Amino acid sequence: MKNLYVRATGRGPTPGSSTRDRSRSLRASIALAVLAASAATVTASVATPASALAPTPTSAAPTLAAAEPGKVHVSENFDSGGIPAGWRVVDGTWKVQNGRLVGTSPASGNNFKITFGSYLEHFRVDATVRFDSVLSSTRWTSVGMDVPANGSTPWWIATMRSGTTAANGLEFGERTTSNTWNVTNTGAAPTAAGTGRDVQVTIEVHGSQARWIYNGREALRTSSLRRSGTGGQAFFVNGATVSFDNVRVTELAPNTFIRTPGSPLTVIAHRGASSAAPENTLIAQDVARRGGANWIETDVQPSKDGVPFILHDSTVDRTTNGTGAIRTLTSTQLKALDAGSWFAPYYAGVRLPTLAEQLADLRTRGGNMFLEIKSGHSKAEVSQIVSVIRQQSMTNRVLVQSFDVDALRYARELAPELPLGLIRSTLDADPVAIATELGLTAYNPSNAALLTRPAVVADLHRAGVAMMVWTVDAAGSWQQLEQLGVDGIVTNRPAELAGWNAAFLQR
Structure with missing residues (x-):
């Protein structure tokens, strides 16, 4: 454990610290090492002015058509011999050949795509997918879950490499507006896709949540999708020639929270x-x-002045450097408290979040x-x-x-x-x-x-x-x-x- 601590922090435990303190410091330092990219979030929560405590209304959500669970929005087997009406080739080579849609990307840097469908909050995409050829086992194809019709960023995809049994054989990820990758979840499929084999791909999306189902078996989940309210579905190819058949997009009812068999x-x-x-x-x-x-x-x-804060106890004594019942303290007083040092010195200065702040973090960063x-x-x-x-x-x-x-x-x-x-x-x-x-x-x-x-x-x-x-x-x-x-x-x-x-x- 000491070696892990040193690798995470670059130094050993503080001389004279208690076993309990060292244990907490270990947990804290490991978490911080994993969360280097999150420093801005922690900093933002350290000093929030009182003027920012009131929730800021977000822009109005787009008006969507009434939900129709069970409605099939896309059903295509490509027997017509051409690119179907409503499908848009954004980039790359896409054609219909031998009753299948075929996409080709000759280089690993090409995220070639074809878009279709429309925005749905809850839906399932089913498709038969086959790698016909690949530059290497790391090359991939994806189902776009929330992609603008013109293919512009940001977009979210569910990815499958031809080497699907690798630790990152399956992925959920985002291409950001700065053209960088934000891969939120990775996992291995139970069997290898390889080349020349049909794989039954199903992606189920419920708002910010999605399930990756590979040949009928759930293999990966995410809760980190950020939905646009406008993006539809898509297929991507990268460094491979991939063919698709029996594509179906079905609207789903909202998630019931009841676990499906095998999940x-x-x-x-x-x-x-x-x-x-x-x-x-x-x-x-x-x-x-x-x-x-x-x-x-x-x-x-609630604080004394009625601002909803995130706190378990009725007092701030246990988890901050302050004292008193939360209902007797104003939002300004609560925001001045240190809510991190009690856990470990590495969290000194972390503040109590308001409900609005915590919800905004989930809305913008997933969850x-x-x-x-x-x-x-x-x-x-x-x-x-x-x-x-x-x-x-x-x-x-x-x-x-x-x-x-x-x-x-x-x-x-x-x-x-x-x-x-x-x-x-x-x-x-x-x-x-x-x-x-x-x-x-x-x-x-x-x-x-x-x-x-x-x-x-x-x-x-x-x-x-x-x-x-x-x-x-x-x-x-x-x-x-x-x-x-x-x-x-x-x-x-x-x-x-x-x-x-x-x-x-x-x-």
Whole structure:
């Protein structure tokens, strides 16, 4: 462990530091080494002026056609002999030959593309894909998930190399406006694509989330898509000749949160990556996001002047250098507190984020939020939380949960579009009945509570309600909960659970 510490930080532990301090310093330094590219985020959270605390309304989302789940928007087998109407060759050589669409890129630097379809929030792309020839096993083809019709950046793709069993054989990534790569997720396919073999490719997209399904098996996930509201679908080729057939784009219903058979557990990072960074901060959120978390679990409470802040405890004593109840401190006072030094010296100066800041970070950099409204909120305070979520255009990426039934009733009345979760430390006599009464999307008990009556998982699923269990950090318990049919797990160790999921997918 000491060697890892030295590699991460360039120096050994501070002489005289305690074992606990060294352990925290190790976790912190490893996280910081991974997050070098995130320094700007941490810096931005250190000193936010009071004038920036109020949420800034985002630009209005584009008006989209009414959703039609099940509608097939594109269905093409290329039997007509030519490029189909509505398909646009952006660059490279694209032709229809022998009943297949064929794209050729003679060099590895050419990201040649053809665009089709239209913007959809929830959809699935199915295609039969074959590498006919490649310059090397690292060359690739991609399904564009959000690509402007003219192919301009930024765009998001789901990539497959011909050497698909490599550690980065499959990828989710973005081509940025500065023409650089932002690869958010990588993984290996269960078998090699090679050349001359048909591969059944399916990409499922639900807002900012996507699944990579290879020959019928889920192989990779992401929660980091940033959607444009206008981009459609596309195919890309790079350093290869690739042919496509039986292309189908189908609109999907919004994600129900219930895990489909063969899919891994949903990873919900408890207060961010709270075992590796100071909880409920932007840096903890970013560690969790980069570690593979699907959702960030966080807690919200109001300041004295009514600004929703991210904090678990009712006081600031444990996780900052200040004292006092959060409801007795103004937003200016809260923003002056150091929320990082308690965890490790490397996080000195990290600040408490407002709800608006945390949502803006997720909206612009990827991710979704499980937002716990702490007990004791009035209807007006819940209304303020709802207002911030709407102003940040995040209603489709936030699940509101609480132990407090009244808070959930307020949220349902004020924002019926928000999914709701009820947190429980002991099971209700009839979880299905209360889920129906409150209009729940998820019922979220503690691990100990669930194990007293594991049959409630199936009962809730029959009622269309998901189950997310808290707070579980051991692999043996993850396996037990997966076998019970649980949909997601709240954990302090999201990177480890994401890794466990990767092994589950390989099995």
